[in-house]
Amino acid sequence: MNGVIARITFRQLLSRRRTILLLLLGGIMVLVAIALRVSLDEVYLQQYAAALLNNFGVATLMPLVALLFGTGAIGSELEDGTAVYLLAKPVNRWTVLLTKLLVACAASIAITCVPVFIAGLVVDGGLSDGLVIGFTIATAIGSVVYSAVFVALSLVTSRALVFGLGYVLIWEGLLSGLFAGTRTFSIRQQTLALADTFFDLPADVFQAQLGLTPAVIVGGVILVGAIVLAGRRLATIEIAGESV
Amino acid sequence: MTAAQAPAPDATAIELASTSRWYGNVVAVNDISFRLDRGITGLLGPNGAGKSTILHMLAGFLAPSSGSVSVAGGPARGRTEMYRSVGLVPEREAVYPFLSAREFVRANAQLQGIGPDRLEAAVAAAIARVELEDAQDRPIGTYSKGMRQRAKVAAALVHDPPILLLDEPFNGMDPRQRLHMMDLLRAMADEGRTILFSSHILEEVERLAEQVLVIVAGRLAASGDFREIRRLMTDRPHTFTVRSSDDRALGAALLAEPSIAGVSLDDGKLTVRSSDFGAFSRAIGGVARRARISLYELLPTDESLESVFSYLVAR
Numbered sequence: 001m002n003g004v005i006a007r008i009t010f011r012q013l014l015s016r017r018r019t020i021l022l023l024l025l026g027g028i029m030v031l032v033a034i035a036l037r038v039s040l041d042e043v044y045l046q047q048y049a050a051a052l053l054n055n056f057g058v059a060t061l062m063p064l065v066a067l068l069f070g071t072g073a074i075g076s077e078l079e080d081g082t083a084v085y086l087l088a089k090p091v092n093r094w095t096v097l098l099t100k101l102l103v104a105c106a107a108s109i110a111i112t113c114v115p116v117f118i119a120g121l122v123v124d125g126g127l128s129d130g131l132v133i134g135f136t137i138a139t140a141i142g143s144v145v146y147s148a149v150f151v152a153l154s155l156v157t158s159r160a161l162v163f164g165l166g167y168v169l170i171w172e173g174l175l176s177g178l179f180a181g182t183r184t185f186s187i188r189q190q191t192l193a194l195a196d197t198f199f200d201l202p203a204d205v206f207q208a209q210l211g212l213t214p215a216v217i218v219g220g221v222i223l224v225g226a227i228v229l230a231g232r233r234l235a236t237i238e239i240a241g242e243s244v
Numbered sequence: 245m246t247a248a249q250a251p252a253p254d255a256t257a258i259e260l261a262s263t264s265r266w267y268g269n270v271v272a273v274n275d276i277s278f279r280l281d282r283g284i285t286g287l288l289g290p291n292g293a294g295k296s297t298i299l300h301m302l303a304g305f306l307a308p309s310s311g312s313v314s315v316a317g318g319p320a321r322g323r324t325e326m327y328r329s330v331g332l333v334p335e336r337e338a339v340y341p342f343l344s345a346r347e348f349v350r351a352n353a354q355l356q357g358i359g360p361d362r363l364e365a366a367v368a369a370a371i372a373r374v375e376l377e378d379a380q381d382r383p384i385g386t387y388s389k390g391m392r393q394r395a396k397v398a399a400a401l402v403h404d405p406p407i408l409l410l411d412e413p414f415n416g417m418d419p420r421q422r423l424h425m426m427d428l429l430r431a432m433a434d435e436g437r438t439i440l441f442s443s444h445i446l447e448e449v450e451r452l453a454e455q456v457l458v459i460v461a462g463r464l465a466a467s468g469d470f471r472e473i474r475r476l477m478t479d480r481p482h483t484f485t486v487r488s489s490d491d492r493a494l495g496a497a498l499l500a501e502p503s504i505a506g507v508s509l510d511d512g513k514l515t516v517r518s519s520d521f522g523a524f525s526r527a528i529g530g531v532a533r534r535a536r537i538s539l540y541e542l543l544p545t546d547e548s549l550e551s552v553f554s555y556l557v558a559r
Contacts, residue, residue: 081336
């Protein structure tokens with residue numbers, strides 16, 4: 001962990017216009033939660049709280065936030081050329097990577113989990129059933145895995161945003177709905193499996209489609225694999241001038 | 245010395261040994277060798293000649309495809325400790341726009357491992373050196389190109405490195421800023437540093453560099469003392485097209501001049517080749533007057549920097 005790199009990365013990530021857009025997205029989720037709360041009958045609230053956190057929080061907000069912060073942490077710096085100021089220094093490249101990753105994770109967790117917690121609390125009305133806590137903790141862990149994957153992706157390709165969006169929309173959105181096998185490799189499904197362990201609710205309220213064991217094992221492998229890949233890429237990265 | 249030897253305190257600062265670098269089928273740097281020690285060296289060549297690739301290899305950002313690149317007594321790549329001895333001013337303009345120059349220079353100093361006891365003094369000295377005190381607390385995003393360039397230089401020299409690499413450092417500077425930067429680099433070279441800068445502008449290199457490496461199409465076309473290279477460039481055959489009241493007669497008259505290497509008349513266009521630019525330019529007026537021929541136009545056919553460079557390569 002390097003304090004100077006962390007501070008610069010934080011300012012870089014948070015000074016962008018897209019941070020405001022992501023905050024707005026979280027705000028919309030809270031507004032939807034308020035609308036549900038005032039318009040719905042009491043008996044449906046728990047079910048709708050689960051549906052909102054699942055479809056809006058886990059399926060949309062979490063991957064989008066991690067995608068923008070993960071690809072923005074190193075990738076955009078490599079693109080605009082400022083990365084040389086960090087890399088032409090007697091600082092271990094693993095330190096650079098882990099610092100950037102930690103900052104991306106922290107920013108993603110803050111922008112994802114706070115709206116998830118507030119929106120869940122508004123609709124569900126309390127914490128006693130474990131639903132809100134479960135989703136908040138699960139999205140925090142899911143944000144870490146997503147961030148690591150997107151940081152690694154930004155070190156592998158300059159089109160990380162496109163490929164990341166493709167993974168979220170096509171693999172997780174489309175294929176894992178159609179083919180059960182693809183769910184194992186879906187960070188969204190792993191997050192839901194994790195959330196499901198915090199509460200015991202009837203299947204018509206919420207039911208994860210992936211077991212906890214495969215979720216933890218595959219999620220852990222993805223996380224470690226992404227970090228190792230990213231570290232090796234950064235250690236041997238080549239930077240060419242503008243005109244080669 | 246070779247890269248395999250142990251680093252010595254007075255090891256050659258910079259050395260390329262039969263270094264090539266290609267991207268796929270494109271050869272960017274073709275079998276270049278040189279070694280540099282103290283003083284200012286200009287890396288001169290047209291755009292796209294491979295100057296940037298050479299500097300990026302020296303900065304450890306590109307691996308040579310063959311040959312070796314060593315800086316400060318060891319290989320340039322995969323050795324982050326090397327950066328303690330190297331200050332780098334990249335060509336690309338982008339600097340964290342939200343930082344002020346002082347914050348930017350301080351961040352660079354901290355990343356170089358300068359301790360808190362010396363930090364503020366080192367930052368202030370670097371900023372004073374580039375004369376950026378007045379603007380040091382403004383965000384770099386509000387700077388002009390020249391000011392930004394100075395902020396980059398301050399960041400590169402804050403840890404007092406013995407080696408400075410600068411990629412097109414005068415780009416975007418106005419003449420006054422350019423002079424100031426030249427004075428600064430000269431002073432730093434006088435302190436015993438090894439400074440290598442790239443430029444595609446002959447005059448910049450001429451005014452600043454003690455030594456020159458001319459790079460054309462990835463090859464080292466010439467190297468050595470600047471005056472020597474300048475002489476080669478001036479003495480190369482110059483070609484002119486001439487329009488006059490009587491091209492045929494003028495051509496015949498010019499052939500008698502010792503400074504003329506050849507005359508040809510194609511499609512009614514008189515082309516004159518001169519081996520001595522100075523003597524030819526003094527002689528032509530007199531020749532025309534004596535032959536009672538009016539000169540309408542005298543045009544050098546190819547004076548571009550590229551043609552000068554390609555002459556040096558073909559030589």
